[in-house]
Amino acid sequence: MNLFLMCCLFLFSGMPECESPQQLAAANAMDRRILMAVEQCLDAEGSLQEILEQTRAVLQDRLARLDPAWVQRHPDCRAEDLDDLWTEVHRLEGMQTLHQRGRQACTDTLERISRRQEKMDALHPADAPVYAADPVPEAMIRGTAGLPAAAGGAAEESSWDAWLSVVCPAFDVSGLRAADAFVHPIPGAYVSAGTWSYPGGGLHLGLDLAAPLYTDVHAPADGLVLYQSAGQPADSGYPGNQSGYPGGAGNSILLLCPVQNRLYSVALYHLSDIHHVRPGQSVRQGDVIALSGNAGNSTGPHTHVEICELTMSLEEAVSYFLDTADFSFGTGWDTPGACSQMACRMRPEQLLPAS
Template identity: 40%
Template structure:
């Protein structure tokens, strides 16, 4: 019987490499599945070997990740001075950081699962050992009671791993008398031992897996920090260069006829009804649940930034901060999510899908702009006015943007009437109302003592 068992094990060992020969391209793209699968005890040795191959695959990917860092400084040096190349690098690095975020989250979850699995295996091994001891004792007692004269109790030693086969023939006659129940018990005992060996092997594999996962996490987090630093450096260089390019594009005289699909051409005339743009109740927050990532009038890394970036998830509702006239609302840009740095589509250039509102709050007139909006659910389009708190659009990442957010700019028009302000926009389609763009726009901040029109900090108006 032992010979048959050994033959069976040998046959399994011959087959095993074939069943576990998973190529790297079978892991690629399925990392989440394999990470989750291999974080728990496997049911067969073949599956355990697949997980060992997956560990080797991850080690290779980890080496590739480390090697990729070596070329970052050279890429940045080559792109310096070229806004297009810098934008491409920022978009590329940002995607890689997102991938690292996902990998780190998966690895941390897997590490917790592995630790729990090891604890469960501890209990399982104790239980299997107890079962083996019970079966062993039961079989010994049974054989001893039935075959006291044949020495068949030596068979027990044989089954339990004895290496001496000399007594095998002598006890064969006695074995014939063993009941079927004894045979079943022996088979169960062998299965228990196989299960125990697998459990111990899996415990050892998972302990190694836990250490590897911990080491990988530390390396990935270090790489992530480096990638963020390089991305911020590339973005800062881009913002400094882009400011001049953007200022020229936005200051260029526009063809009003090209913008008619988004303009309402509101003509309220002298003495006309302006109530749709008047609000005696102050402002409401236009981007609920958001947080500010950049403020006016310069980026944290340098280069002018004329508004506030309110970070929210893609598709978050944007509401009118006050009763307002809708001067412009257009959503021609379908690429409205993800990394689009360097994309100068929309009006004004780089704004993507955009809206310009005109409002008079407590007697003071403001022009409020919303950039980088989602194309769908663009509710303000076609409306001449919107009410305070009414949904006008949703956050996106259209135009010159690195991810979902809403960029808001405010032009302070003082006691300018809505009639005069609407007429000025109809003639020029200038979202800045003459306050300028780029470095000129940053210099026209109201806090610098500039006269109307000047740029106001949105965070000063919205609670």
């Protein structure tokens, strides 16, 4: 354990300064991975201070017994017992010093990550997103006739389907239930950017929910998975990175969700590469459908949420998406609150409960 902490501290201290957005993002990704490992190690030793205090108390008791008069009355007292106790105290004190250095290194690393993110923002200020990209065919829904077994269709990979039905229980599309209201996709996340504009200006068509890497992302309502792609590394984001579909989304999921008497599309971007659903699957409200990430056009771990209210049936929406792979349902990518013949963009803040 001590050797592991020492290696991590060495890596913390040896991270070079970078200049390009790609280098800054890669350095932050490395720091975050080391940070997670060190914090897990330190948490595992959380009772170290208590152990040290107990050992010192025992030592003080032993020292009191070394009073010359006491030793004279107890000639059978063994000095090596006291030596062993001193050795244990010194070992624990050394571990405590190392852990204090680890805690300080974690604090310094978080500050360094924050400085790099500020530099990335300065090098590539927020502007209108560029969503030009080609969808991945295997990431699209294949239609209700070809649903996997977990959603009521023929089994292609029985072991996968059995695992999937446990992680994220599914059911036939005909059983979709209209929820009374949305639930929050990432409870405990905080809003790092609201809908229609970034804090510093620039078009922003959704809500950014900041949360640590690999945080559970829940289905906000019962829904059907129209698109699901996890081809990018979980922590590979940087400003201007146009990977994924739509371009810059990194890893994405698109759901159709009936809520009350309305139908919504819910798009989730910048996810990790760990997804628990696939195209054509139906999900229940609250199911864990993916883990959060930092992929695509992103400067730090968060999930971007876009919601459109649709003016068509679920079957019509599926058919339209099969023909177009259009996440925006005709509303485009350059106008806040835009409407088309099929949908209107909504502010997720008005539909999702507080986290």
